[in-house]
Amino acid sequence: MHTQYMNETPNAAAMNNSPLWLLMVAAICYAAPALAVLGGDAASVETDRLQMKVAQAASQMPAASGSYTVHETILPTGTRVRQYVSKAGTVFAVTWSGPFMPDLRQLMGTHFDTMIARQAQNKHAGRRVYSQHDPDLVIESGGRPRHFVGRAYLPGALPAGVTGQDIKQ
């Protein structure tokens, strides 16, 4: 049921409208900062904020140890996102917690591709938990609709004295 064949592709239709032209021109002239992510630089936190349509700048909380800063953002959906940025300016961890899943590609970048490739292979994984503990990448994502929590971090990029236990949602 519900099988429909296209007689016009979505993009062919869109091409007839001028806004796409404008969008493409804008995209080309836009000097994009580095995208935005786990393993990216501190500027990516601001890119995330704009991408996720958050009005307020992330609040910053220096860690007690002084070796990193936590940038916390509340998305319009109510979900809280935290990005852990080292003094050297690297995003070494991201976390999320709230009623709706955030844009994980935006938060994790190429590591998201690692996750979905692994998800696609996981036949016995259960529907509520994704867990990956590799030497160079840890991802824990859990919950169900109305309650999602997760974190992803790069063990090799943790500042001295910081462990996975310090990465809290």
Add this chain to the structure above:
Amino acid sequence: MFSKRQSFICVRTLALWIAVVAVMAGCGGGSSQTTSGQGNISVSVIGLPANSSVVLQNNGGNNLTVSANGTSSFNGAYTISLPYSITVLTQPHGATCTVTSNSSGVIPNAVVLVGVTCIPNTVNGTLIAPPPLSTPGNSTLIALDAGPVAGASQINIPYVSITVCPPGTLGASLACQTIGHVQLDTGSSGLRLLNSSLYANLSLPSVNASGPAIGECVPFAIGVTWGSVVLADIYLGGEVAKNVPIQIIGAQPGGVTAVPTDCSNTGTIQITQDALGANGILGVGLFANDCDICSTQVIPAAYYACTSAGCTNSIVAASQVVRNPVDALPVDNNGVVIQLPTVAASGASALSGTLFFGIGTQTNNALVGTVYATDAFGTITTTYNGSIYTSFIDSGSNGVFFNDPTIALCASTTWYCPSSTLPPLSAINTAAIGATAGNVSFSIVSLFQLSSGAVAANIGGTGSSNFDWGLPFFFGRTVYTAIQGKPAPPGGTPGPYFAY
């Protein structure tokens, strides 16, 4: 007809790209990212039938014909940071293909891999009359078996059968289909059925008869269901929930063949029986629908209005939000009761139990147990090894998922494989509201030491920062899941709560 249209598109596209290049030249001194190299677009196709091909396009042109499963590449070099959008121009014979990941965006400084999933077209089947109603008709069988996927054996997935009909189907009208192997899930709310498990001649109308088709994206932790929202009468046991919005997983709302990018950016898209391990999900959770605020606020990766031009994030009417079918029953609609037997340490090769509709509404579903009120997000707390976790009780989790570094892991997995039988473990569940608390004794056996063909077992694995009481919690218990705002039993404590 297509070839004419294609050439028209190609001419327009060529003109567009010439214009784009001209504009680029005029940008001057922009980010080096716009000109620093060439990105490529590769496509990974799965499910394509033998001796058939699918034609894909980028930005409405640059046709790529794919005749075999695997990875192919669009011809030509692509400039980093220019937008791309992959769509299906021509479907293969006998299957329908959907762009399931990286459908659009800007060309990154690397190869972008676009996922395309093809599913065999549904075929007509023998439709049946609505099943007879009964009084009380508030129960149905739960069965655990190897599941519906040929060559794969599921574990700890509780299945039920349901029947769906077009809204208002009467008497002897042959318009309905019974679907077995639907996963029973207290962790979500709403019925979701795989399009590929439904007959082509089952005709369920769009939830939005007078406007654009409605698409829905539902992220779960392990993957995402995507499809269209339609209306159905749902027969559960001997009762019927009428005119209920449900999700058809893998159906293409408004004919749109690409999964919206914000949807595929939340996880891997699961639109096949192989990925789900079921023909659908019967969400009988703590809430009357799957999104309260979607009728007042546009939420990313949730509801979409879909036309031939594509899907856009949209609010939907409250009556169009996918609804918990139990909430829509005329009686016995305040929650569910699940009874499953105990399971031996070696696992069980088959298991059956009972799903009751209603709590305290009939003689067979009286509330006998302790009530643990949840918060507005459906969670309670669990104390384990001195740490306090947010937790929930969930028949849709196929293990108990929690973090205990002292328990050995099975090689190359995140499942627990204790080398010898663990003594019973202990945790304390505490209600989110009020002070109700109680001990839970539970066991974890090794996934790799189950008897051959086990489909139910007391298994577990590492978790997130949640404590997830999955299906093994239900073994040997009667577990109540009460819907928010509905007194259960009538006149008693309203949900949302778990009780056992």
